[in-house]
Amino acid sequence: MRALSKHITAMPRSGIGGIMDIAERLQGVVHLEVGEPHLATPPHIVAAAIRALQDGFTRYTPSAGLPSLRVLLAEKLRARNRISASPESVAVTPGGVFASAVALLTVAGAGDEVLLPDPGWPNYGLQTMAVGIRRVPYHLRPGRGFLPDLDEISRLITGRTRAIFVNSPSNPTGAVFPEAVLAAILELARARDLYVIADEAYEDMVFEGHQHSLGICDTEGSVITL
Ligand SMILES: Cc1ncc(COP(=O)(O)O)c(C=O)c1O
Numbered sequence: 001m002r003a004l005s006k007h008i009t010a011m012p013r014s015g016i017g018g019i020m021d022i023a024e025r026l027q028g029v030v031h032l033e034v035g036e037p038h039l040a041t042p043p044h045i046v047a048a049a050i051r052a053l054q055d056g057f058t059r060y061t062p063s064a065g066l067p068s069l070r071v072l073l074a075e076k077l078r079a080r081n082r083i084s085a086s087p088e089s090v091a092v093t094p095g096g097v098f099a100s101a102v103a104l105l106t107v108a109g110a111g112d113e114v115l116l117p118d119p120g121w122p123n124y125g126l127q128t129m130a131v132g133i134r135r136v137p138y139h140l141r142p143g144r145g146f147l148p149d150l151d152e153i154s155r156l157i158t159g160r161t162r163a164i165f166v167n168s169p170s171n172p173t174g175a176v177f178p179e180a181v182l183a184a185i186l187e188l189a190r191a192r193d194l195y196v197i198a199d200e201a202y203e204d205m206v207f208e209g210h211q212h213s214l215g216i217c218d219t220e221g222s223v224i225t226l
Contacts, residue, residue, distance in 0.1 A: 065092025081213040096201045101127045103224045107195040108162035115164040121171045146175035163195040169202040179212040199226045
């Protein structure tokens with residue numbers, strides 16, 4: 001049999017996928033395992049999706065997304081996240097998995113190193129493995145409130161490091177990084193000439209304190225916000 005990519009064959013099976021397969025076969029399972037809330041999609045969003053299909057929005061769009069949507073997303077980033085981004089620097093992707101893959105491939109390639117939170121969302125690690133980027137974990141320890149240790153991150157950076165993934169609010173810990181921690185990460189990244197990929201998928205799931213966007217103080221294009 002012809003060989004498959006060595007990077008792909010080295011990838012472990014997703015643990016969460018295995019648990020979901022088991023849950024599929026059982027009755028009355030309460031799902032706590034994937035990153036979506038139990039709430040139904042709000043009716044006005046369902047209605048808008050149906051209307052768009054009926055109105056003929058079923059064709060190719062520009063690769064970076066509908067220009068009118070990118071304008072609205074830039075406006076949302078300004079109003080909600082205090083991130084100043086032009087519509088031209090916003091790209092639409094089919095979901096967060098694809099967004100993190102595109103961000104990663106934009107800033108790093110085979111042989112480079114990327115810093116990843118540990119514990120963290122497994123997809124970051126799988127995506128780096130798939131293209132031969134070296135995963136370098138930085139720890140989020142319970143004793144520190146699951147916040148990163150900036151000295152540890154600094155020590156892990158080498159001449160091959162290209163980017164740091166930051167996920168706040170965090171999956172799986174739920175920690176919301178304070179603004180000062182985010183600012184310190186950005187400062188470190190700038191000083192060491194790295195990109196930060198800030199995954200803020202859970203920005204609206206904050207039960208204590210406030211979520212801040214890492215890209216607020218980004219004046220040099222160092223941050224890719226997902
Ligand atoms: C940290 C994190 N980012 C992003 C996503 C969203 O990915 P998607 O929109 O492709 O479901 C998830 C989903 O589990 C996640 O846990």
